Amino acid sequence: MTGKQFASVWLREPRKTASPGRSRDExxxxxxxxxxxxGLGGLSxxxxxxxxxxxxxxxYWYVAHKDELLELVYDQVWGEMSMPxxxxxxxxxxxxxxxxxxxxxxxxxxxxxxxLGRMPALGPNAIQVADRMRRMFxxxxxxxxxxxxxxxxxxxYIYGMTIPEVAWNSTMGEHEYDPDEMRAMVARAVRDFPDMxxxxxxxxxxxxxxxxxxxxxxxxxSVLDGLERRxxx
Amino acid sequence: MTGKQFASVWLREPRKTASPGRSRDExxxxxxxxxxxxGLGGLSxxxxxxxxxxxxxxxYWYVAHKDELLELVYDQVWGEMSMPxxxxxxxxxxxxxxxxxxxxxxxxxxxxxxxLGRMPALGPNAIQVADRMRRMFxxxxxxxxxxxxxxxxxxxYIYGMTIPEVAWNSTMGEHEYDPDEMRAMVARAVRDFPDMxxxxxxxxxxxxxxxxxxxxxxxxxSVLDGLERRxxx
DNA sequence: ACCTGAACACCGTTCAAGT
DNA sequence: ACCTGAACACCGTTCAAGT
Numbered sequence: 001m002t003g004k005q006f007a008s009v010w011l012r013e014p015r016k017t018a019s020p021g022r023s024r025d026e027x028x029x030x031x032x033x034x035x036x037x038x039g040l041g042g043l044s045x046x047x048x049x050x051x052x053x054x055x056x057x058x059x060y061w062y063v064a065h066k067d068e069l070l071e072l073v074y075d076q077v078w079g080e081m082s083m084p085x086x087x088x089x090x091x092x093x094x095x096x097x098x099x100x101x102x103x104x105x106x107x108x109x110x111x112x113x114x115x116l117g118r119m120p121a122l123g124p125n126a127i128q129v130a131d132r133m134r135r136m137f138x139x140x141x142x143x144x145x146x147x148x149x150x151x152x153x154x155x156x157y158i159y160g161m162t163i164p165e166v167a168w169n170s171t172m173g174e175h176e177y178d179p180d181e182m183r184a185m186v187a188r189a190v191r192d193f194p195d196m197x198x199x200x201x202x203x204x205x206x207x208x209x210x211x212x213x214x215x216x217x218x219x220x221x222s223v224l225d226g227l228e229r230r231x232x233x
Numbered sequence: 234m235t236g237k238q239f240a241s242v243w244l245r246e247p248r249k250t251a252s253p254g255r256s257r258d259e260x261x262x263x264x265x266x267x268x269x270x271x272g273l274g275g276l277s278x279x280x281x282x283x284x285x286x287x288x289x290x291x292x293y294w295y296v297a298h299k300d301e302l303l304e305l306v307y308d309q310v311w312g313e314m315s316m317p318x319x320x321x322x323x324x325x326x327x328x329x330x331x332x333x334x335x336x337x338x339x340x341x342x343x344x345x346x347x348x349l350g351r352m353p354a355l356g357p358n359a360i361q362v363a364d365r366m367r368r369m370f371x372x373x374x375x376x377x378x379x380x381x382x383x384x385x386x387x388x389x390y391i392y393g394m395t396i397p398e399v400a401w402n403s404t405m406g407e408h409e410y411d412p413d414e415m416r417a418m419v420a421r422a423v424r425d426f427p428d429m430x431x432x433x434x435x436x437x438x439x440x441x442x443x444x445x446x447x448x449x450x451x452x453x454x455s456v457l458d459g460l461e462r463r464x465x466x
Numbered sequence: 467a468c469c470t471g472a473a474c475a476c477c478g479t480t481c482a483a484g485t
Numbered sequence: 486a487c488c489t490g491a492a493c494a495c496c497g498t499t500c501a502a503g504t
Contacts, residue, residue, distance in 0.1 A: 010422050046477080056490085057479075058489075114351075120404065145435065146451070150455075156397075157393055159389075161389040188244075189244060195367045214378070215385050218383075223386070225463070226457070227455050230454075278498085288470045290470075290497095290498075294468060
C-alpha cells in the first residue's frame with residue numbers, strides 16, 4: 001500500500017562512508033569539471049570513472065544512478081548564486097541581484113540550463129535560495145499563497161529567458177557560421193511575414209550579447225513592476 | 234571562408250520527393266504517436282523505423298539526423314497553439330489566450346517541454362505565432378526593439394512556468410508515491426527553514442493542479458500588468 | 467530515388483566476483 | 486565497505502550495397 005517514495009538524492013540517507021575511498025565531493029567536483037569542459041552530453045559514467053582513475057561503475061556505490069549525480073551537481077550550481085539578505089537591501093534590489101546572478105551563473109555553466117526546472121531542486125543550496133526568496137516576497141508585502149506565486153513568477157521568468165539564451169549560444173558555438181548567409185536564410189523562412197522581416201532589419205547590426213542584456217533587463221523590470229502592482233490592489 | 238551554415242531543417246531544401254515511398258508527414262505523424270505514448274526517451278530511430286515497418290535507418294533519407302526530426306515534430310506542436318488575431322480581441326486578451334493555450338498544448342504533449350526554448354523554432358507554425366505576437370505587441374503600443382523584448386518576456390514566463398510543471402508531473406507519474414511519506418521527507422529536507430515549513434503547512438490540503446492553475450494566472454496577470462506599465466512611461 | 471543490414475562507437479545499469 | 490569487469494540491452498549515425 002505504501003507506494004514507492006518520491007525519488008531524490010536529498011531525500012534518502014547517503015551511504016555512511018567512513019572516509020576512505022572516493023567521496024561524493026570528489027565525484028561531484030570531477031563531474032563538474034567534465035561538464036564545464038564538454039557539456040551535458042560529454043558527461044558519461046565511464047568518462048567520470050576514468051577521470052577518477054576508477055572502474056567505470058564504481059560511482060554506483062555513491063550514487064543510485066546518473067540522475068542522482070546530476071541532482072548533486074545541480075545543487076552546486078545553486079550554491080554559486082548570490083542573493084543578498086532581503087532585509088538588508090529591500091525586496092526589489094534583492095530580486096534583481098538574484099535574477100542577474102542566476103543568469104550569469106547559468107551562462108557560466110551552460111549545461112545547467114538543461115537541468116533548470118527539470119530536476120528537483122531539493123539540495124541545501126537550492127533550499128537556501130528558495131527560503132530567502134520567500135522572505136523577500138513576504139518583506140515586499142505578499143501573504144499566504146501569493147508569496148509562492150510571486151516566487152514562481154520570478155523564477156519562471158529567469159528560467160524562460162536563460163534557457164533559450166544558452167541554447168542559442170550552443171547552436172551558434174558548434175557550427176561557426178557566416179552571419180550574412182544565415183540572415184539570408186532566416187529571411188527566407190520568414191518571407192511571408194512583413195513584421196518579422198522588419199524585425200530582422202531593425203536588429204541587423206546590434207551586438208547580440210548586449211541586445212540580450214537589454215532584453216533581460218526590460219523583462220525583469222516588467223515582471224517586478226507587475227508584481228508590485230499586485231501589492232497595491 | 235564562408236563558414237558552415239546555421240543548422241535547421243527549415244533552412245535547407247528538403248529532398249524533392251516525387252511522392253512515392255514514405256513522406257515526411259507520415260514520419261512526423263508516427264513520431265508524434267510514439268512521443269505521446271512513450272515520451273521523448275521512448276522515441277528512437279529504430280523504433281520509429283519499426284513503426285513504419287521500414288528499416289531502422291530509412292528515416293535518414295528524409296531527415297539529416299534526429300534533431301531535424303525533432304524540429305519537425307516541434308513545429309507541429311506550435312501548430313496546435315491557438316491565438317486569436319490581436320486586432321479582433323485586443324492585445325491583452327490575445328496574450329492571455331495564447332498563454333493558456335501554450336500551457337495546455339504542452340501539458341498535452343509533455344515531451345515538447347524538453348524542446349521548448351532549446352530547439353530553434355523556425356517552422357511555419359512557430360513563425361506564424363511569432364508574427365502574430367509581434368503584431369499583438371505593436372497593437373499594444375510597443376515600438377522598435379521593445380516589441381521584441383515584450384515578446385521575450387511573455388514567452389519566457391510561459392516557458393518558465395510550463396517546463397517545471399511538466400517535469401513535476403512526470404516525476405510524480407513515474408513512481409506513484411505515498412503523499413504523507415513524501416511530505417515528511419521534504420519537511421525533513423527543509424527543517425532548518427521556518428518559512429519553508431510554513432509554506433508546506435499552508436498548501437497541505439490544496440489540490441496541486443488547481444494551485445498551479447491559480448499560480449499560472451497570478452503570474453500571467455503580473456507579467457501583463459508589468460508590460461502595460463512600460464507603455465505608460 | 468529510395469531502402470537495407472551490418473558495423474562503429476558509444477550509452478546507463480546490473481551483478482557476481484573480488485579484496 | 487568498496488571496487489572491478491563482463492555483460493545486457495540499448496542508442497545515433499555511417500556507409501557500401503542493393504533495387
